[in-house]
Amino acid sequence: MNAPTSSLTRHAVSVAKRLVVKVGSSSLTTAGGGLDAERLDAIVDTLACRVAAGTGVVLVSSGAIAAGIAPLKLRRRPKDLATQQAAASVGQQALAHAYAESFARYQLTVGQVLLTADDVARRAHYRNAQRTLHRLLTLDTVPVVNENDTVATNEIRFGDNDRLAAMVAHLVGADALVLLSDVDALYDGDPRLPESSAIREVHGEKDLEAAKIGDSSSGLGTGGMVSKVDAARLACTSGIPVLLASAAESGRALGPADTGTAFRARGSRLSVRRFWLAHAATAHGRLWLDEGAVTAVVDRRRSLLSAGITGVEGAFHGGDVVEIADPHGTVVARGLCSFDSEELPELVGRSTHELPDDQRREVVHADDLVPLP
Structure with a gap:
């Protein structure tokens, strides 16, 4: 020993x-x-x-x-x-x-x-x-x-x-x-x-x-x-x-x-608060991202925008915690989603300027997003 x-x-x-x-x-x-x-x-x-x-x-x-x-x-x-x-x-x-x-x-x-x-x-x-x-x-x-x-x-x-x-x-x-x-x-x-x-x-x-x-x-x-x-x-x-x-x-x-x-x-x-988001809170759904969005939210600590989302999974409301996954399905972050799951499918992949005025906001704000190790 x-x-x-x-x-x-x-x-x-x-x-x-x-x-x-x-x-x-x-x-x-x-x-x-x-x-x-x-x-x-x-x-x-x-x-x-x-x-x-x-x-x-x-x-x-x-x-x-x-x-x-x-x-x-x-x-x-x-x-x-x-x-x-x-x-x-x-x-x-x-x-x-x-x-x-x-x-x-x-x-x-x-x-x-x-x-x-x-x-x-x-x-x-x-x-x-x-x-x-x-x-x-x-x-x-x-x-x-x-x-x-x-x-x-x-x-x-x-x-x-x-x-x-x-x-x-x-x-x-x-x-x-x-x-x-x-x-x-x-x-x-x-x-x-x-x-x-x-x-x-x-x-x-x-x-x-x-x-x-x-x-x-x-x-x-x-x-x-x-x-x-x-x-x-x-x-x-x-x-x-x-x-x-x-x-x-x-x-x-x-x-x-x-x-x-x-x-x-x-x-x-x-x-x-960030520890709670990352490890304690229950996630109610998942957002799938493209590689560019993963780099933006994980490496550059930017807010998640609708343009980088490729898929939505689960049923959740605005303010619920969601998992954020890369194209391979690995969960790379967690955060508070500002949209209901029913709203998001029509926003997927669209740039912010293409959205109606009442939907021109971050899907997950950087202050409400925690990258996972």
Whole structure:
């Protein structure tokens, strides 16, 4: 195994003044379900130490469904939605109580924040969540965030808390994101094999080509290395460095950050509005562009005009978010469309001066358009 190396990314994690930490289900619960008080306390010990050093910490915690398995006398994690929601209802209460008691050992107050994907897809809800989290931090409270599994349906789920953690990191303006799980690093092969080596630094996509990325095998969580890498990409391309490490080494991860895999931030930090447009909002349709229009909106950051559009897909209204695709179907940007989908077909390919006076405007204004990495 390669030894951890020092880097600017690790330094950024170690000195971050605002930090989002995500903990997976398998790091908090027993193999049969139910909370493991000793493991939960160990996580809280390291978080409390970081808070005492002056860092504002937001904890994104999985474990509600897993914590409800034992009390409901279930043999394994349920697969049907209704039983998952029932387990979450029981387990979320136990999880919140356990965190409140554990943080109280350090005279720290916790605040529970339950979110669904719908809460970040809708801009008003997104802003409300942001205000709540910021206020909790200014009140010296540790926000404990989880997906609201009790009411979330398959249509409005994040799918895993890794992506939720990346969203929250941007929402609160975090300086870094730490993903803690039962996996100690990203590997270039099966981590159970002795010939596999840990990848200690990820600077870009080339460093991920040799990685062995698989799904969760614990049976308790929904995330795996795929979701962690996707979350790291989302955070890094938005200017937030990421550290992936084992929960068993949380002291090192939240201290000198000399363990696990460090993902370098390689994008500029977007405003909350532009991040919402790019990553959180639900797209209601798609606009297909010719090559010239792609160059204009992506490379030159110009507004999208009707002349560069070659096709319209989906049903949407003016003000809805749409995807913007190149001739090959690759989504290269997202933005707020100023026309209804029913209006656009007759405008496709036409220059602005050819349009009626009431339609002589940008289809997507540059201020409402975000190119994707």
